[in-house]
Amino acid sequence: MQTVSTETVPGHETVEALGIARGNTVEARNVGRDITQSIRNITGGELKAYSELLSKARDEALSRMEADAEEMGADAVVNVRLETSKVTDGGSEVIAYGTAVRLR
Structure with a gap:
């Protein structure tokens, strides 16, 4: 499965747009991590535990x-976008979406 942030896949012709493909997850913070990351927030520097959580x-x-x-029968997803949002005090959603297409 090819995924690109552009409107087309280089070297391929789009023959059919199948609809919006999407996937999401909601990740919650860990209380133990919050304590160590709060200390890091005071002293400065990257909050690595949160970076790893968002990367995952x-x-x-x-x-x-x-x-x-x-599931739609796509060969690729074009115009891929990622967004995040806070859904609770301790959790954030990450959603990925784009247009599922068939290629020639």
Whole structure:
């Protein structure tokens, strides 16, 4: 499955748009991480535990989007976008979406 942020896949012709493929996940913070990250927030520097959490969430959302596109019979997903939002005090959603297409 090819996924691109552009409107087309280089070297291929889009023959059919199948619809919007999407995948999401909601990840919650860990209380233990919050304590260590709060200290890091005071002293400065990257909040690595949160960076790793969001990276994992992005990968999961993209994987679910690709699975959704495969169920539609797509060869690729174009115009891929990622968004995040806070859904609770301790949790954030990451959603990946794009247009599922068939290629020639």
